[in-house]
Amino acid sequence: MDPAREHPLAWMDRNAERRRADGLRRALRPRPADEPLLDLAGNDYLGLSRDKRVIDGAADALRTWGAGSTGSRLVTGSTQLHARLEDALAAFTGAEAALVFSSGYTANLGAVTALSGPGSLIVSDAANHASLVDACRLSRARVAVTPHNDLAAVEDALARRTEERAVVVTDSVNSAEGDLAPLRALHAVCRARGAALVVDEAHGLGVCGPGGRGHVAAEGLAGADDVVLTMTLSKSLGSQGGAVLGPRRVIDHLVDTARTMIFDTGLAPACAGAALAALQILREDPGLPGAVLAAAAALAEAAGVPAPPSAVVSVVLGEPEVAFAAAGRCAELGLRVGCFRPPSVPEGTSRLRLTARADLTEPDLDRARAVLATVLAQARP
Structure with a gap:
């Protein structure tokens, strides 16, 4: 058929048929509130999303601040509640400062793109979450993808670099395998080669490390001046949103340059209130x-x-x-x-x-x- 005569979206039908033949079609399945199935699929690791204390934290924030944050973080989207949450997250993880985003996805996009850019190198684990992969693609940096948890490959990529700056990016806990990144050894490679280390603690917070402070803390790297953490509030904290934590100068740099913070509406206050309440529960029940x-x-x-x-x-x-x-x-x-x-x-x-x-x-x-x-x-x- 003449492409000019074909419907401009007809290619979607062919792709859908290929995915169907390969067993890769996906569908949304809205679950009811009273679903009888035992849930072993969600990421509510601490079982806090329905905890009364967390719900009360969300409800109190909703009544105090309203349903939405009303603007980007740099306009009206930063409330005193957001600042309290950032202080609490930083204190809990041992970081110098924190910055809350509307999701873990936007936190990863904001952190990686702001810390890299043209003229820099990103070394990314092949098994990294899609949000980190997309961040690498958007960064305009040169990206070297290394085999999963392969320290020698990371060191080789850093040793061969010609760029002035380098960032190594990894999940602390792989979301599909459930295994842990060798963070202490990885950090040693980064430090020897002058690279910053960005670690996504999405699946580590609340589960790994002392009192659930994450795999970075377990490896003795909490508060390191060349390590940046990202995390989500939607797993162990049972809420919604994300955060970047690290040295104060990194957080200040993100406020100036992270596009997913500057141009995105701030996290809804109810989500911030829920996350703050969940974090308090975790502190009190190690x-x-x-x-x-x-x-x-x-x-x-x-x-x-x-x-x-x-x-x-x-x-x-x-x-x-x-x-x-x-x-x-x-x-x-x-x-x-x-x-x-x-x-x-x-x-x-x-x-x-x-x-x-x-x-x-x-x-x-x-x-x-x-x-x-x-x-x-x-x-x-």
Whole structure:
């Protein structure tokens, strides 16, 4: 057909058909408030999104400040509540300062692009989250992608650089595998080669490190003057939003240059209030991270995989159709699990992703064990 005569969006139908044939079609499935399924798919690691204290924190902020922040952070979108949250996050993680964004995604975009740019090098782990990948693409820096947790490859990329500035970017906890980055050794490489280290603690905060302060704190790097943290408020803190934490001069630089902060409406006050309340709960109950890891170990045992050092239990099944069918069967039996397929994971490694929570009871775990035993017996060869 003459391309000029074809509908300008017809290519979408062909792409959709290809994705369907490859088992990669996706669909939104709105869940009801009273869903009966046991949730092992969400990222509410500490079980705080429905905690009355967190809901009260959101409601109080809503009544005090209104439904929205009304503008960008540099206009009217910064309230005293945002400042309190930033101070609390910095104190909890050992950072000098913090800056709150509207999401973890925008926090990563803002941090990486503002710390790099033309004439700089970014060294990015191949398994990094899509938000970090997109940040690298938008940075206009030269990007070297290194194999997952490969220290030698990072050192080689830094040793070969001709750029004046360099930034190494990694997740502290990989969102699909659940494994930990070798941060102490990675930091040593960065320091020896004059590079800054940016670490996304999205899946580390509330689960890893002393009192849930994150993997960076566990590795003795809290407050380091060449380390920048990013994080989300939507996982362990049960709210919404993101933050960048690090040296004061980094935060000041972001206020001047981070486009996803300058040109985005500030985080809704209710989300800030909820996150602040959740952070206080975590401070007062340092046993919560241990409960998450214990639940993760129980789920891993039920799935026949090694216990992870995080809340993420990865059950690799291979082809996308197999993983998708297994996730559907779990739902039929009362268990909601994550289904990760390419491009979220490499070809041939489609999987179920189970996420542990601190509030899972023994009956919950027994229910999960029974469902997983049935489903995995059918899904595995």
